[in-house]
Amino acid sequence: MVKFGLVVELSHEAEEYLEAIYKLQKRGGVARTKELAEELNVVPGSITNTIAHLEKHGLVEHTPYRGVRLTAEGERLALNIIRRHRLAERLLTDILEAEWGDVHESACKLEHALTEDVLSLLEKRLGYPKFCPHGNPIPTESGEVSDVECFPLTSVAANQTCTIARIINERREMLLALAAKGIKPNVPVHVVKLRRRKVVLCVAGREQTISRREAESIWVKTAEVKTNNV
Numbered sequence: 001m002v003k004f005g006l007v008v009e010l011s012h013e014a015e016e017y018l019e020a021i022y023k024l025q026k027r028g029g030v031a032r033t034k035e036l037a038e039e040l041n042v043v044p045g046s047i048t049n050t051i052a053h054l055e056k057h058g059l060v061e062h063t064p065y066r067g068v069r070l071t072a073e074g075e076r077l078a079l080n081i082i083r084r085h086r087l088a089e090r091l092l093t094d095i096l097e098a099e100w101g102d103v104h105e106s107a108c109k110l111e112h113a114l115t116e117d118v119l120s121l122l123e124k125r126l127g128y129p130k131f132c133p134h135g136n137p138i139p140t141e142s143g144e145v146s147d148v149e150c151f152p153l154t155s156v157a158a159n160q161t162c163t164i165a166r167i168i169n170e171r172r173e174m175l176l177a178l179a180a181k182g183i184k185p186n187v188p189v190h191v192v193k194l195r196r197r198k199v200v201l202c203v204a205g206r207e208q209t210i211s212r213r214e215a216e217s218i219w220v221k222t223a224e225v226k227t228n229n230v
Contacts, residue, residue: 135166
């Protein structure tokens with residue numbers, strides 16, 4: 001990592017860390033080591049050195065036993081990384097017609113090569129999209145995020161109907177499994193049953209059973225949040 005005044009050149013690994021920390025911080029207020037390891041698909045012990053490196057450069061604040069948070073500069077950089085990634089996903093799906101479930105991993109590689117000039121041209125060509133193919137918001141060039149209020153599917157009461165807003169776990173296996181059951185952004189679903197390990201949904205008139213882990217990755221809008229645990 002090299003720092004020149006206000007410009008920071010990040011390694012690909014550091015960029016992946018900032019992106020993951022931002023997502024976890026948005027969901028839970030802080031990125032904990034275990035969650036970060038799961039998000040990045042690495043062992044917890046390998047995280048320490050990179051976090052220390054990011055902290056040394058003023059991009060994160062690490063509180064032992066509590067977790068990691070981005071500084072203002074870290075968040076600015078993270079939003080730029082996420083912008084590149086999600087526009088890369090839209091390039092792959094909208095222009096190159098790549099499969100919806102396959103683009104996340106490809107975008108992880110492509111995002112590092114996109115300059116600001118190319119991003120501006122790409123955004124214009126795509127019609128200034130506000131969301132990635134999986135429903136997650138695309139930050140603007142100035143770092144603004146147009147978001148919609150939504151909730152985890154696991155917070156919705158049984159016998160309620162809601163509309164899928166986004167899929168927050170964008171790994172290929174997760175997206176393909178959900179897509180095979182008709183579960184994508186903007187699709188209405190009816191919650192039939194919520195159990196400790198599984199959730200039963202009605203999607204396009206057919207019952208579909210998903211795991212609790214899959215349900216936690218689905219965020220919905222226009223939902224009634226339950227008041228009691230199932």
